[in-house]
Amino acid sequence: xxxxxxxxRIRFLMMLAYRTNYYTGILIYxxxxxxxxxxxxxxxxxxxxxxxxxxxxxTTYVAVSWMARxxxxxxxxxEMAMEIKEGKVAVELIRxxxxxxxxxxxxLGEGIFRLFFFSLPGMVIVALIFPMxxxxxxxxxxxxxxSILLSFMINTQLNLLTGITTFFLYNNAGLIRAKxxxxxxLSGLLLPISFFPLWAQDVMRFLPFQGISYIPxxxxxxxxTGQEALQGIFTQAVWVILLVxxxxxxxxxxxxxxxxxGG
Amino acid sequence: xxxxxxxxxxKEFKAYSSRAGLKGAFRDLFTRNYKIVPAVxxxxxxxxxxxxxxxxxxxxxxxxxxxxxxxxxxxPTSGEIIVNGMDPHKEREKFVRxxxxxxxxxxxxxxxxxxxxxxxLLKKVYKVSDADYNSHMDHVIKTxxxxxxxxxxxxxxxxxxxxxxxxxxxxxHNPPLLFLDEPTIGLDVLVKLKIRDFLKEINEKYNTTIxxxxxxxxxxxxxxxxxxxxxEGNIIYDGSLRRMKEKWAEGRxxxxxxxxxxxxxxxxxxxxxxxxKWEKDEKSQVFKTVTGDDDELVSQIIAATVASLKVKDVxxxxxxxxxxxxxxxxxxxx
Numbered sequence: 001x002x003x004x005x006x007x008x009r010i011r012f013l014m015m016l017a018y019r020t021n022y023y024t025g026i027l028i029y030x031x032x033x034x035x036x037x038x039x040x041x042x043x044x045x046x047x048x049x050x051x052x053x054x055x056x057x058x059t060t061y062v063a064v065s066w067m068a069r070x071x072x073x074x075x076x077x078x079e080m081a082m083e084i085k086e087g088k089v090a091v092e093l094i095r096x097x098x099x100x101x102x103x104x105x106x107x108l109g110e111g112i113f114r115l116f117f118f119s120l121p122g123m124v125i126v127a128l129i130f131p132m133x134x135x136x137x138x139x140x141x142x143x144x145x146x147s148i149l150l151s152f153m154i155n156t157q158l159n160l161l162t163g164i165t166t167f168f169l170y171n172n173a174g175l176i177r178a179k180x181x182x183x184x185x186l187s188g189l190l191l192p193i194s195f196f197p198l199w200a201q202d203v204m205r206f207l208p209f210q211g212i213s214y215i216p217x218x219x220x221x222x223x224x225t226g227q228e229a230l231q232g233i234f235t236q237a238v239w240v241i242l243l244v245x246x247x248x249x250x251x252x253x254x255x256x257x258x259x260x261x262g263g
Numbered sequence: 264x265x266x267x268x269x270x271x272x273x274k275e276f277k278a279y280s281s282r283a284g285l286k287g288a289f290r291d292l293f294t295r296n297y298k299i300v301p302a303v304x305x306x307x308x309x310x311x312x313x314x315x316x317x318x319x320x321x322x323x324x325x326x327x328x329x330x331x332x333x334x335x336x337x338x339p340t341s342g343e344i345i346v347n348g349m350d351p352h353k354e355r356e357k358f359v360r361x362x363x364x365x366x367x368x369x370x371x372x373x374x375x376x377x378x379x380x381x382x383x384l385l386k387k388v389y390k391v392s393d394a395d396y397n398s399h400m401d402h403v404i405k406t407x408x409x410x411x412x413x414x415x416x417x418x419x420x421x422x423x424x425x426x427x428x429x430x431x432x433x434x435x436h437n438p439p440l441l442f443l444d445e446p447t448i449g450l451d452v453l454v455k456l457k458i459r460d461f462l463k464e465i466n467e468k469y470n471t472t473i474x475x476x477x478x479x480x481x482x483x484x485x486x487x488x489x490x491x492x493x494x495e496g497n498i499i500y501d502g503s504l505r506r507m508k509e510k511w512a513e514g515r516x517x518x519x520x521x522x523x524x525x526x527x528x529x530x531x532x533x534x535x536x537x538x539x540k541w542e543k544d545e546k547s548q549v550f551k552t553v554t555g556d557d558d559e560l561v562s563q564i565i566a567a568t569v570a571s572l573k574v575k576d577v578x579x580x581x582x583x584x585x586x587x588x589x590x591x592x593x594x595x596x597x
Binding site for chain 2: 006007010013014086087090091093096097255258
């Protein structure tokens, strides 16, 4: 376990080494939240609620979705693709650890860094500018914490899957981009899932994506409460377990056909 | 005890080829041409604990592929590998604790952070105790002279500085077996010497087995008793460096410089009856001839030449390892 904690620490240090990325990140997220705030204001214009969410709840939803994204989002799929293409994965395989777990830990290190140095201060600033509603209920915060941890797991597993495909496709930049757009759209980041047509909601119920953004954000805005919130977390947990299998299988298959590029 | 045992090891790669032209490119979308190329072709060898072995061969001879199979990175197509008593691929995590690897062409340190942070992580990864780390690594750091580099990020190090740190990183868990894949590539003479001395020292101190691939034969001469030579995936020589020299050395080369340059035909006439062939270097007006294995031939050639021509200078050259190896490469399989 020590080595994995150490990896989280190393990732922290690496994030600090790239301060510019960190500052531009804050800027990009603020612009996104601002843009969606004005967009939703225009859509609501006078209506007290749409699909069960009030305008203030909607603003909170948007802000919290983006801030949660800072935690669960990472580029380990792109990093893996690069490591595989440049042959650096060879070095990872001569170490006595699991590459998959190590990559997850790197993502977690990045996530924790951004949660504390980015999401929390960002949320305070956003709350000062836009009208928002925070729950005073400790249980809601607890469930939300658990929920974003699970969204991190689901998102990371999907990233690992996309990353491993580099072994088979050699160049999967397109796939990585497609995955990103699909997650943004189907996870409820851009649009809460309750706004989709009913048939689409039925389909999405059977996909892992809503566990990434929709469920934690709904828990935070108290769109889901009590039984509904627990059910959401249960769905997330099931997906975390289900996704372990394709990741493992694909990784075993990948190691078999591993070709180290460049000597 | 044998550190490495390899039997009938084989690795095949699929080599895809593209068809020519636009039509060909469209056809490639559906079916692609490939042929199976063996990179390593049923090789067998063993290395004893404590040996330092040089693994040489031309570019693309299969050296790196072998090392990657020995370290468990690549799965062999067929054959058996036992390294440190384990199958590298099956028991990967347990196995890699017992080996150290340096790839000259790629870094295993984390690029953006200080060297000591990488060391600290590796120490945790290999579960090295503080006491072991201190007693062992203090010495390594001192010998390789990397103390002042420890707090610098890897990307700011020069190649020579980085390579010394890489070597130290590979030795954190003090492995009984060390794989070095072109460790001295692109390094200056001083760093090379330092690395060689260090390798010799750990070999003596801990009886560490070292398998080394390199294109710099002076590395091999300085370090290795034994040489394994690979050509197109086959072992073409396995034995001591000295015996290789004796076996493939094409006698000695005698260089003459004359006061007045004679015609080549004249020289050939003088040494008629002796199995020699003269060559003339137009630029420096030096005449060269190569003797066979026959030791008497040297004096016969000189005697005959000196007797009939005025000689300014005579040199007798031993062929260097480099020349011998070049000869072997050029002739291909022996």
